[in-house]
Every structure is written in structure tokens, then in C-alpha cells.
Amino acid sequence: MNELVFLFSADADIQTAYEFYEAYQEGRGEVFMRHLDAALGRLRTFPEIAPPIHEAHRRLLVHGFPYGVFYTLEGRRIIIAGVMDLRQDPENIRRRLRGRNA
Numbered sequence: 001m002n003e004l005v006f007l008f009s010a011d012a013d014i015q016t017a018y019e020f021y022e023a024y025q026e027g028r029g030e031v032f033m034r035h036l037d038a039a040l041g042r043l044r045t046f047p048e049i050a051p052p053i054h055e056a057h058r059r060l061l062v063h064g065f066p067y068g069v070f071y072t073l074e075g076r077r078i079i080i081a082g083v084m085d086l087r088q089d090p091e092n093i094r095r096r097l098r099g100r101n102a
Helices: 008-024 028-045 090-101
Strands: 003-006 052-054 057-061 067-074 077-085
Touching: 003 008, 003 028, 008 028, 008 077, 028 057, 028 067, 028 077, 052 090, 067 090, 077 090
Parallel strands: 003 077
Antiparallel strands: 052 057, 057 067, 067 077
């Protein structure tokens, strides 16, 4: 099975999203985490499930939430660069992803 490797920025993104949804409605953060876990499970099984969107990065949508998992493939490793809110300016996302490739 493929190994998921989370960059520090992705871990921070997940924590921020969890806290945001918990502040919005108690238990909603847990729902977000379950949907994210399901997406990551699909990703481990089918690493090329999502299309390339920016250079080598791919984006997998998190069902039921406006979030995307941005990742690259490096052999049997899946490098998670970010778990970002898709409601922001797409240029902000591209800038974050370019920072990973710099």
C-alpha cells in the first residue's frame, strides 16, 4: 500500500479546518475528519484518482466539504502538500503549491 506523508503545512491546514467546523457546530469537525479519512483511504488505494491541476500536484475533493487534498506522487509515497479551502482565490492555492516546488 502507498504511504501518506503529510507536510507540516498540510497538518496545520487539517487542524485549522477541524477547529473552524467545531466552532461552527459541535461535532461538525468530527464529520469533516471522517470525510477526510475516507478521501485519504481512496487516495492510498488509487493514488492517481485525482487529475493533475498544477504542475505535478493533484487535487482530490473532500466529499461534503469545500476542501481539496493537494498532493504529489513520489514513487510509492503520496506527499500531501495541503488540505485547502477551495473557496479562496485560486492564485493563493497556486502560490502555496509553487512554494513546495521552489
